[in-house]
Amino acid sequence: MPTTPTATQTIKHAIATGSSKQAIRLCEQALAALPSNSAPDTLGHEQTDLLYLQAVAYRLAGEPSSALSVLQRLQTIQPDYGRAYQEQAYCYRALQRPEEAAAAFYQATRFNPALLSAWQQLVEVYRAQNNKTALDIAQHQCRYLSQLPKALLGAYDLMYEGQLYKAEQVCRQFLARHKHDVEAMLLLGELGMRTKVYHDAEFLLESCVSLYPQEERALVAYQALLLKLGKYTKAVALAKRRLAAAPQHSGARHALAEGLSGIGRVEEASALYQQLLAEKPDAPAVWLSLGHVLKSAGKLAQAIDAYEQAAHYQNDCGDAYWSLANTKTYRFSPPWLEAMQQHEAHPATGLDNRIHFCFALGKAMEDAGEYSRAFDYYQRGNALKKSTLAFSISRTEDALARQQQICQASLFSSTAGAANTDPIFIVGLPRAGSTLLEQILSSHSQIDGTMELHDILGIASQLSGQAAGYPEALLHLSDEQCEALGKRYIEQTRVYRQGAPFFIDKMPNNFAHIGLIKRILPNAKIIDARREPLACCFSGYKQLFGDGQEFSYALSDIGRYYKAYVALMDHWHKVLPGQILTVKHEDVLDDLAGQVTRMLDYLGLDFEPACLNFHATKRAIKTPSSEQVRQPLYQSGRHQYKPFIPFLTPLYDALEIPSAAARRLT
Known part of the structure; x- marks a missing residue:
């Protein structure tokens, strides 16, 4: 029995047969019929396809201005969609706006280097401009794409x-x-x-x-x-x-x-x-x-x-x-601020650069006390960044809940694994004070500070490729396999150490893999760096991370992630009683000596005054907090979210802080 054509197939057929007006109507109907409760990533792909086809239909119907309006809506949803810029270029050309067309073709190739037709158009543009360097690049790309097998060219296009x-x-x-x-x-x-x-x-x-x-x-x-x-x-x-x-x-x-x-x-x-x-x-x-x-x-x-x-x-x-x-x-000077604002607003600025400008301007406006403008830039930067990611908070919540389901107390009945006692894992959420704890502890003569090591994440990734998947694979590891994985971790991380008996692995995301850590390194120490939820979440929202931390680019996502993190940590405490130490950032600010003593007692180490003078310790630090932990403790960052409270309703809702009165107390 033949299958019924999808709406997209029907629209494509209408466009191919010259029925542009019909295609426009079909796009409108299909867009209106999209379910509002679809998963964001699925809904985004459907919207992208339909809006793109609608723009094409408008242009072919002789209405390029209407097509540009549709493309503007499309680029709001997915600003890195290369074909949208290519279609935009065709519309500009139809409107006799060659410079804008050339800029749009260029943007199309930046987001999708597999668009052969856009590169071919740029060849003509650069030849007319006598821009030899750019012409050579465009011609080289045309030759490369033309010789690719059709299937691989199509796969590249799909990927981009x-x-x-x-x-x-x-x-x-x-x-x-x-x-x-x-x-x-x-x-x-x-x-x-x-x-x-x-x-x-x-x-x-x-x-x-x-x-x-x-x-x-x-x-x-x-x-x-x-x-x-x-x-x-x-x-x-x-x-x-x-x-x-x-x-x-x-x-x-x-x-x-x-x-x-x-x-x-x-x-x-x-x-x-x-x-x-x-x-x-x-x-x-x-x-x-x-x-x-x-x-x-x-x-x-x-x-x-x-x-x-x-x-x-x-x-x-x-x-x-x-x-x-x-x-x-x-602190940016006024001329630099003006230049940044101009670059951020300029339509030719690339998406990645625009995102960076937004976060930089947000920080600059916050420093100037212009909190509304600061939040506008933070919100814009986060929305742009999120639009480039295929992140689902629901899937992430499910993955963290799966750790609880699989990693029950019985999983840890065997203490097989590498017997090493030297690893100290500092886990938690980013911007929760983990760098400060690492700097304090690495000031101790018996502890090496390293960095955010990827080795546990690498082992988890390897296990996820097994038939059982991850974390289910933890149920099937033999004692010998656990010992081998633990020894592998110790060997891989040796290069980051300086010879002290203990060393720190400060990868915050390892909180999700404590079950794996305790299976392969049962004697490892684990410190959970915890920060008050509003301060932690908003600090993460203001931060543009180099990689990962995809949950941090929407207030509702980061709030839900914080709750899932706390729930998982509560589970680890239940199935691994007494084996994890939670250290609250606010307690460290209020009682440094007491918290240092508490951590060293947990680690079985004698107190050393250098831990209180941590800011004098010389070592390489790669996290955003590098300069902050080279200073004595200060309280000014404790409530940086407070001027932004009027804008944080999605975060309050996600954290289930209910009333306006309660919010005023935070």
């Missing part, structure tokens, strides 16, 4: 438009017919990274590098993944291997510097960045990287200079301005 699982299906089907095809392997590796199936991506890219050792794109992709996963030792080794073949390769030297920084060799990393800049000063990305290394090393004035140089060489580099704001101490 956010349809990751469809793209993966197409790519796997192609790879089944063309085993070890380099293009398919590279694409599937990138899809693995985008879907966060990192163990698959790592295996694919490592295999690709092994099969095609001279393929530069494979080397770059594998290098980037190793750095993303925090596998800095392997990243350093790969970069050195690349440099052995090409000693002056700037990309490999940059990667080597990033890897060296990751394992704490910041002076060597800084020197490498300085060499690169001596050869080519107009390199904003290198200035940014240098700034990050200097900031982590506590050289704030030099870091600020590096960030300012990045902005100097690329004045629309939003990341440079956000990096300045993210020092938490920098």
